[in-house]
Amino acid sequence: MDFDLSDEQMLLKETAERWASDRYGSLEQLIVARKAPGGFPERGWAELAELGLLGLPFAESDGGFGGGPVEMQVVMEALGRSMAPEPYFANIVLGGTALRLAGDDAQRAAILPGLIVGSARLAFAHGEVQARYDLNDVATTAEAVDGGFRLNGSKAMVLNADVATMLVVSARTAGKRRDEKGISLFLVPSSAAGVAIEPYATQDEGRAADIVLTDVFVPQDAMLGRDGEALPIIQRVADGAVAALAAEAVGLMETLHALTVEYLKARQQFGVSIGSFQTLQHKAVDMLVAVEQARSMALYAAMMVDAEDAEERSAALSAVKVQINRSARLVGQTAVQLHGGIGMTMEYIGAHHFRRLAMIELMFGDTAFHQRRIVRAGGLLTER
Missing domain, CATH: 1.10.540.10 (Acyl-CoA dehydrogenase/oxidase, N-terminal domain)
Structure with missing residues (x-):
């Protein structure tokens, strides 16, 4: 291939x-x-x-x-x-x-x-405090009224919502909080009456916001897709997010590895470059191996993200996220160890890469969550 x-x-x-x-x-x-x-x-x-x-x-x-x-x-x-x-x-x-x-x-x-x-600009307002990584856990409601829907509820950790002109909001038009059926998507102007956006900085110096929806009216044509059948779309958005984060993480890890190798060459101890120490060379090689493992899984993500079989696609993207998380942790922590104290100071650019990798590890499912998904799917290789 x-x-x-x-x-x-x-x-x-x-x-x-x-x-x-x-x-x-x-x-x-x-x-x-x-x-x-x-x-x-x-x-x-x-x-x-x-x-x-x-x-x-x-x-x-x-x-x-x-x-x-x-x-x-x-x-x-x-x-x-x-x-x-x-x-x-x-x-x-x-x-x-x-x-x-x-x-x-x-x-x-x-x-x-x-x-x-x-x-x-759009912001995807789906996650809620009680849901953690479960995409079907939606408590926000959309009540049908004359001419449209009235939305009530709250969304958490909505990325860059404070600069969005429009929100894509998930809300329940039927069923109980954790039912897979009954979830719909709506286009909601961020300036609509009843929309309260509370922005804040994230640990990696990014931006997110909590959103409260209080009797927010949207017309019928604001619904995205079919009534009550949005979960498969939300799952595809999440799978696409994992593929994109995998690629971003590869770029971050590649740069962090290069910064670390350069530091090992420049840092002097006992009159020689610390990069000449065999133990540190082995650590740098471990970082490179992790980067290349992540790169191969990012390529796999690009291959599988548009697969029509939802179960096969989700299992594949979960496998991608597991390896990306493992590589991100190894590369980030090893970079800090090899740099010493400077590796954790925000005056050094490598520390910013480390923080972003730590955030990516938790976004759209941590390692344990995706391992459980792979197990429930019966693994990546199943009998046909």
Whole structure:
């Protein structure tokens, strides 16, 4: 099987990496960018639109560029390598995937043009405090009323919700809190009456928010997809998120490994570079092996993320997340050990990579959660 990128994909990779490196090639540039309103510079977002990256995963018929999982992997890896703070993951990967999969022609025509040029932004408001990683655990309700629905409930840890113009909100139109049936998706303007957004900084210097919905009215045409049948769409959004995070983590780990090797070459002890010590060389090799294991699973994620068989796809993406989490922990912790005290100081860029990897380990399911999913699925290899 040929895993080499095509000429067009190589050009995309070079473009994304050059943009990310020019904008965020140093910790100083990154700190300045994070201090901007919303946690990122508007000019950076406009540049992503100009490069066509905001329209990458959307169909050409919708004004996008028709990119697939491999193209998204290339971009997410480049953004991860430089820790670009723009809300690409929240806006394009999460919210954009929900709209792309569940939106009808009219909904896509109304929202995607603004999304592609950067004037509109989406946030995927699904997680709730009591649910942890269970996607079917939804307590927010959507009551049918004359002309539409009235939403009540709360959402937790909604990424970049404070800069979103529109929220993709999951709410229960039927059934009990943990029923798989009865969940629907709605497009809710972030400025709608009754929507309260409480933003805060995350541990990796990103942005998230808790959202409270109090008697929020939306018209009938605000529903994305079929009434009560949103869980398969939500699962596909989550699977796509795991694939994107895998690619981002590879970029982060690659950079952190390079920083560590450079430090080992430069740091002197007993009159020689500590990189000459065999034990530390072995540690650096362990990091490289973990990076390459993660890279192979990120490629596997790109292969499986659009698989039609939901059970096969979910089991595959769970296996991806398990290995990504393990590699992220090994690479991050080993980098800190080899750097010594400086590896944990926020004045050093490597510590920021470590924090982001620690966050990725917990996003959309930790290692134990995904191991349980693989076991319930009977493993990756099943009899046909």
